Amino acid sequence: MFGPLISKAGTSRNNKTGSWRTESRPKFLQKNCIGCRLCAVICPEGCIEGAEKNAYHCDYAYCKGCGNCALICPKQDIVMTKEEAGD
């Protein structure tokens, strides 16, 4: 008899860790963004993407609301908002 043992590649995507987010979530204002990509690089979940300036966004299914993106943004173009406020 076997229990849960082996996981195929990529299956961690099935685990929607954004459900862990409790207090706040980032809001991408998309006004003063210069496309430096620092938010995408620092995101521990790797769930921020964007092709050009003022087009960066994150996938709330995985975002845990750590706030690193808002902290590192040189233009303060990402702000943390109350979770219940939604977006």
Place this chain on the structure above:
Amino acid sequence: MKDFLEGSRAVAEIVRLCKPGLISAYPITPQTHIVEELAQFVADGKLDSQFVNVESEHSAASVVLGGVAAGVRSYTATSSQGLLYMGEVIFNIAGMRLPLVLTCANRAVSAPINIWNDQQDSIALRDSGWLQLYAEDIQEAADLHLIGYRISEDKSMMLPVMVCMDGFILTHGIEVVDIPAQEEVDRFLPGYQPLYKLDVDNPVSMGLLADPDYYLETRYAIEETMKSSLDLIPKVTAEFSKVFGRNYNGLIEEYRTKDAERVIVAMGSVCGTVKDVVDELRAKGRKVGSLKVTSYRPFPAAKIYEALKDIPRVAVLDKSVSLGSYAPLAVEIKASFFGKKRSPQLISSFVAGLGGRDITRDSIKEIFRLLSTKERAGEFIDLKPELLKENYE
């Protein structure tokens, strides 16, 4: 072919015939001769295997874990402190359901440091999910490796097997041993066919996080597999005897227990001494017998119940202790009878041979003698009271 071999050499010869593709070990007395021989086989081109030298037993166990995970039959051996240093990897190998055979050259555990034989090291890891098979003599120790790989790699099992052989007594003793031909071994033990393995073309993850939603089932699966191994082990040993002509039950072995009034239960090499004493006392008309427990994990409680239910007096001889409670073998023998219809009138427990203290024929006779008196719970045999008078106040 029959040969006059040291126990370690016999084990190395059998392991060579099992063709492990990977061996990793760290030297520790009294296991060292086994892996020295295997390293020599590899160096001489007599064994096509990768021998990985490591800086510790923790690494040795980790290397073979990786080897089996990659789909390669692997082997390691250790003893005492080395086995305990492997400890967390020992649990990982079983938890990841990786088949492996490890030789434990049974030795006492520090402190105080002691390189001689008892069975405390493997007993300390009894809850790890490994099967534990205890050998009585060198031939059985060698054969249990072959049997061990077959059981371990069975597609219904995929659990590691620890072959436990008493340090020095079996590892450094010399006996006539029948080492089989390669063709016979190949017939009994085909190449390892993994059910799952690490493969860059078909990537998987093993041994990863199982949160409270998943972990319980992994333990249940091992427990159920352990129970089913009680049926598999005698099947494999029956097939073994067809190919090699030597008969093992694999779980327990009864010796002159029919009509016996007093029986000693034990594990490992001491069972040979017990049998000699049984013969001596039988010649004098005493109704005595013995029971050898080969498989401590899985524990064959039902078989033991059948073997001992009509024996009036049973002594359990442990070569290890569970400090602060009953001796490890004794507690399980007693538990086999709780709530059952029949039972020995008395089960006494004795501890002997710790740290290599010889268990002589006189020690065994003393146990038979004490078995005729009141119940004993973990009574130490051959104790020297004069050594217990030190005072550090």
